Amino acid sequence: MLVLKHVPVRSFNENIAYIHKDCSIYKVSNIKSLTRIEIHGGEKPVFAFLQIADNNKIVRPDELGLNTEAFSQMGLPEGAEITLTLTPPAPSLSAVRRKIAGNVLSENDYAAIVNDISEHRYSNMDIASFLVAMNSFITPNEILDLAEALRGDKIIDWGTEEIVADYHCIDDIPGNKIDLIITAIVAAYGLPMPKIVSSSSSSGSGILDTMKTLANVNIDTRTLKKQVLERRGAIVDAEKIEICEAERMISKVEKQNGLSTLECSIASLLANKMASGITHLLIDIPVGIRAKIKTSAEATHLRKIIEYVGDRLGLNVDVTITDGSEPIGSGVGPALEARDIIKILKNKEDAPDDLKEKALFMAGRILEFDGKLRGGQGYLVAKELLKSGKAFDAFEMILKTQGKVEAPQLGHLTRDVVADKDGTISRINTSFINKAATLAGAGQYAGAGIDIFRKSGESVTAGDILYRIYSCNQNDFAFVTSLIESGKTGFDIE
Amino acid sequence: MLVLKHVPVRSFNENIAYIHKDCSIYKVSNIKSLTRIEIHGGEKPVFAFLQIADNNKIVRPDELGLNTEAFSQMGLPEGAEITLTLTPPAPSLSAVRRKIAGNVLSENDYAAIVNDISEHRYSNMDIASFLVAMNSFITPNEILDLAEALRGDKIIDWGTEEIVADYHCIDDIPGNKIDLIITAIVAAYGLPMPKIVSSSSSSGSGILDTMKTLANVNIDTRTLKKQVLERRGAIVDAEKIEICEAERMISKVEKQNGLSTLECSIASLLANKMASGITHLLIDIPVGIRAKIKTSAEATHLRKIIEYVGDRLGLNVDVTITDGSEPIGSGVGPALEARDIIKILKNKEDAPDDLKEKALFMAGRILEFDGKLRGGQGYLVAKELLKSGKAFDAFEMILKTQGKVEAPQLGHLTRDVVADKDGTISRINTSFINKAATLAGAGQYAGAGIDIFRKSGESVTAGDILYRIYSCNQNDFAFVTSLIESGKTGFDIE
Numbered sequence: 001m002l003v004l005k006h007v008p009v010r011s012f013n014e015n016i017a018y019i020h021k022d023c024s025i026y027k028v029s030n031i032k033s034l035t036r037i038e039i040h041g042g043e044k045p046v047f048a049f050l051q052i053a054d055n056n057k058i059v060r061p062d063e064l065g066l067n068t069e070a071f072s073q074m075g076l077p078e079g080a081e082i083t084l085t086l087t088p089p090a091p092s093l094s095a096v097r098r099k100i101a102g103n104v105l106s107e108n109d110y111a112a113i114v115n116d117i118s119e120h121r122y123s124n125m126d127i128a129s130f131l132v133a134m135n136s137f138i139t140p141n142e143i144l145d146l147a148e149a150l151r152g153d154k155i156i157d158w159g160t161e162e163i164v165a166d167y168h169c170i171d172d173i174p175g176n177k178i179d180l181i182i183t184a185i186v187a188a189y190g191l192p193m194p195k196i197v198s199s200s201s202s203s204g205s206g207i208l209d210t211m212k213t214l215a216n217v218n219i220d221t222r223t224l225k226k227q228v229l230e231r232r233g234a235i236v237d238a239e240k241i242e243i244c245e246a247e248r249m250i251s252k253v254e255k256q257n258g259l260s261t262l263e264c265s266i267a268s269l270l271a272n273k274m275a276s277g278i279t280h281l282l283i284d285i286p287v288g289i290r291a292k293i294k295t296s297a298e299a300t301h302l303r304k305i306i307e308y309v310g311d312r313l314g315l316n317v318d319v320t321i322t323d324g325s326e327p328i329g330s331g332v333g334p335a336l337e338a339r340d341i342i343k344i345l346k347n348k349e350d351a352p353d354d355l356k357e358k359a360l361f362m363a364g365r366i367l368e369f370d371g372k373l374r375g376g377q378g379y380l381v382a383k384e385l386l387k388s389g390k391a392f393d394a395f396e397m398i399l400k401t402q403g404k405v406e407a408p409q410l411g412h413l414t415r416d417v418v419a420d421k422d423g424t425i426s427r428i429n430t431s432f433i434n435k436a437a438t439l440a441g442a443g444q445y446a447g448a449g450i451d452i453f454r455k456s457g458e459s460v461t462a463g464d465i466l467y468r469i470y471s472c473n474q475n476d477f478a479f480v481t482s483l484i485e486s487g488k489t490g491f492d493i494e
Numbered sequence: 495m496l497v498l499k500h501v502p503v504r505s506f507n508e509n510i511a512y513i514h515k516d517c518s519i520y521k522v523s524n525i526k527s528l529t530r531i532e533i534h535g536g537e538k539p540v541f542a543f544l545q546i547a548d549n550n551k552i553v554r555p556d557e558l559g560l561n562t563e564a565f566s567q568m569g570l571p572e573g574a575e576i577t578l579t580l581t582p583p584a585p586s587l588s589a590v591r592r593k594i595a596g597n598v599l600s601e602n603d604y605a606a607i608v609n610d611i612s613e614h615r616y617s618n619m620d621i622a623s624f625l626v627a628m629n630s631f632i633t634p635n636e637i638l639d640l641a642e643a644l645r646g647d648k649i650i651d652w653g654t655e656e657i658v659a660d661y662h663c664i665d666d667i668p669g670n671k672i673d674l675i676i677t678a679i680v681a682a683y684g685l686p687m688p689k690i691v692s693s694s695s696s697s698g699s700g701i702l703d704t705m706k707t708l709a710n711v712n713i714d715t716r717t718l719k720k721q722v723l724e725r726r727g728a729i730v731d732a733e734k735i736e737i738c739e740a741e742r743m744i745s746k747v748e749k750q751n752g753l754s755t756l757e758c759s760i761a762s763l764l765a766n767k768m769a770s771g772i773t774h775l776l777i778d779i780p781v782g783i784r785a786k787i788k789t790s791a792e793a794t795h796l797r798k799i800i801e802y803v804g805d806r807l808g809l810n811v812d813v814t815i816t817d818g819s820e821p822i823g824s825g826v827g828p829a830l831e832a833r834d835i836i837k838i839l840k841n842k843e844d845a846p847d848d849l850k851e852k853a854l855f856m857a858g859r860i861l862e863f864d865g866k867l868r869g870g871q872g873y874l875v876a877k878e879l880l881k882s883g884k885a886f887d888a889f890e891m892i893l894k895t896q897g898k899v900e901a902p903q904l905g906h907l908t909r910d911v912v913a914d915k916d917g918t919i920s921r922i923n924t925s926f927i928n929k930a931a932t933l934a935g936a937g938q939y940a941g942a943g944i945d946i947f948r949k950s951g952e953s954v955t956a957g958d959i960l961y962r963i964y965s966c967n968q969n970d971f972a973f974v975t976s977l978i979e980s981g982k983t984g985f986d987i988e
Contacts, residue, residue, distance in 0.1 A: 034746075123618070252528075
């Protein structure tokens with residue numbers, strides 16, 4: 001028997017158990033590598049990876065410490081008596097090894113793998129191995145099996161709603177946060193659109209970061225359901241919504257490693273949407289030289305897979321292929337993007353037109369999921385909902401219900417980047433703009449980012465401002481400044 | 495500025511930094527996934543992965559805690575002032591992603607990857623991704639480039655020695671710890687044979703575990719060199735020998751994940767031997783239905799790769815393909831194996847003959863690396879060195895120089911497994927025997943293991959003892975007993 005202790009450390013994904021090097025019960029001095037244990041005493045065993053504490057500060061010899069993740073799963077108070085056993089690697093890892101060896105896995109294999117991941121039996125290493133193995137070869141049927149396993153049993157039930165809609169863009173186009181506008185329009189129309197969003201990857205800022213500058217996003221499943229049934233829309237953090245646990249663990253590893261592959265992310269995406277209770281999903285595949293998908297052949301291949309898997313999952317999927325070669329809107333970064341969105345919803349003169357048009361196009365396609373709408377009317381109805389202010393009102397109600405927050409200040413450190421010669425802007429490099437925004441701090445600080453003043457095809461004179469950088473601290477500002485001073489601007493002028 | 499603190503936790507491979515959630519300098523409350531940092535203030539920056547401490551027990555808001563691995567690299571006392579910067583993923587990870595995508599990497603790519611790994615810029619996840627990616631496709635030239643990168647610059651210099659020999663078996667055949675006998679014979683002949691051995695994988699016990707029951711194995715490079723030049727042999731733990739750091743980190747991940755592939759392990763093996771200053775290497779590839787290599791075609795393929803890479807590295811490699819279908823010797827487990835080895839070196843009547851013959855064969859081939867020996871004489875010279883007691887004397891000197899230890903007690907919990915019918919033993923399942931030994935505790939306790947009484951081809955009567963199990967604690971004994979009570983013995987009797 002050891003005594004349970006909470007070691008208040010968050011380790012991101014992995015359950016860690018801390019044991020004293022002179023543990024009074026278990027001989028651990030010999031341990032030289034990652035060791036898996038099973039901790040008994042709670043309702044069900046908790047799996048964790050051992051780390052050795054060399055003095056009494058972390059744990060005493062009669063204690064077992066658990067990090068925050070593992071402690072919360074244990075469901076016992078500090079001081080509870082527990083026992084532990086060494087446990088062999090998860091049985092389903094043999095399936096992972098078969099995948100590594102290039103074999104096709106069965107439905108049961110995927111179910112077992114996903115189950116072991118959700119029980120924290122996989123280390124991040126194990127998950128990464130699984131991802132890379134699928135990366136080299138996976139069949140459409142395997143994607144389907146994986147998606148079904150990832151969806152799991154917890155599915156949000158929207159009662160009698162016939163259509164529960166969502167939009168998902170499979171790329172990070174700078175400034176492309178049309179999700180908020182679409183939600184406003186679709187909610188104004190009356191279709192429920194619950195957007196459950198995972199925290200953005202390291203690159204730039206995500207939909208959630210933009211939404212956070214406007215309203216609270218930490219909402220639990222019950223509150224979400226109530227809100228969507230009343231207000232027809234929500235944009236919330238996936239964190240508190242208890243669905244697709246294994247998918248989130250996988251997705252954290254994907255993001256941390258930049259491992260994401262299109263095939264597997266299809267399985268993740270569709271599993272998530274199914275578990276969110278979505279019935280009708282519009283998927284946007286941007287194509288561009290700097291986008292994830294570089295050619296329309298690739299986009300078509302991807303569309304086919306999405307349709308194949310979506311159909312078999314019983315999800316109504318509409319796939320649209322769009323131009324992903326240039327930034328959309330003006331602002332890149334949470335506060336700047338929110339500013340653009342509010343301008344559009346308020347029908348301001350200076351609202352970025354490309355962002356507005358894309359949002360209307362997508363919202364229109366979603367509205368057409370409604371059988372009652374005459375074919376081809378979606379766009380016009382969306383436009384009317386925006387123009388009349390009904391979309392703005394719907395959005396305001398969503399913000400109020402989630403809890404409005406004060407808009408963040410834009411970064412106080414600014415720098416204008418100007419054209420170095422006369423000419424016409426032939427191309428804006430989206431990955432450069434994303435990188436500059438990230439360095440400026442857009443992933444960390446809501447007020448950081450890039451405000452783009454010019455678009456491709458416009459004529460400029462040397463000295464014209466191309467974009468303005470906003471940073472919230474000296475460190476980030478120095479990073480982005482040194483990028484700019486390397487001589488590149490991300491704008492090709494010819 | 496934060497104040498450095500040592501958090502005395504060993505995490506196996508990864509550098510971990512602990513930061514308070516309300517850190518006085520860096521805003522970390524937003525961090526939701528693995529974040530890489532660079533810590534400045536020491537001689538060179540140290541890379542680590544952030545974990546968040548939610549109260550003051552681990553670190554205070556003005557402190558940065560480092561686990562034992564990272565703290566020792568920092569080279570600063572507790573209380574030193576340090577700064578940190580967020581750091582992007584290691585640049586060479588883009589090469590790993592290219593490998594994942596199925597590309598051939600260049601010599602420079604491998605050098606950059608290995609360098610980043612040795613600087614702790616790779617998480618275990620990153621390393622696992624790299625391993626799995628190589629697993630699906632790697633060219634012989636890439637294995638060569640990887641081996642050269644892994645070898646690194648630190649190479650043990652054996653001065654004027656023309657031949658520095660070693661033997662390596664690429665599989666875990668139960669009981670096959672002939673390395674100790676070979677070292678004794680080769681040392682008795684006068685060729686230097688420095689065996690630098692990494693801790694065994696999780697399966698059963700390794701060479702090092704067997705050696706540990708006889709002598710100290712924790713020796714540093716200087717002491718090793720002195721010993722080998724004087725005594726012509728050594729069997730030591732790689733832990734204190736500072737070579738191939740990146741290879742060891744990779745190899746830990748391989749072992750923890752069971753990811754090891756033959757191609758990559760060739761690169762690891764040859765890199766390690768080159769860095770150990772080995773000039774002549776005998777590699778044993780056992781072939782058998784339960785062995786790593788199942789067919790002689792596979793073995794030949796592997797031999798070709800070893801020869802290709804070895805030749806280009808300037809290593810004199812001799813590859814031998816042997817029978818790996820059955821256990822060798824009687825004992826499986828550290829103390830039992832040591833007992834067999836001493837019996838052979840002492841020319842005891844009841845010494846296991848198969849183990850002795852294999853050792854003589856391999857030692858003979860190594861002796862033939864010596865140009866002065868007439869071709870075909872190796873085996874006879876080896877036999878004479880064993881019979882005359884010179885090999886035993888050389889081994890005793892090696893043990894004494896390293897520091898003899900008291901032999902461990904055999905486990906006090908025993909169980910005899912008997913034949914369930916009359917007949918002839920047609921096959922002994924090596925992986926079953928390995929599993930039983932592991933469950934009995936052979937990987938953790940020197941006195942645990944399996945003592946095999948019968949060989950394939952022998953006739954038995956129902957009730958005859960096939961093998962005896964030794965365990966050192968009830969837990970392990972229960973595991974192995976339940977395996978046996980499942981009705982299997984690992985022996986086919988026909």
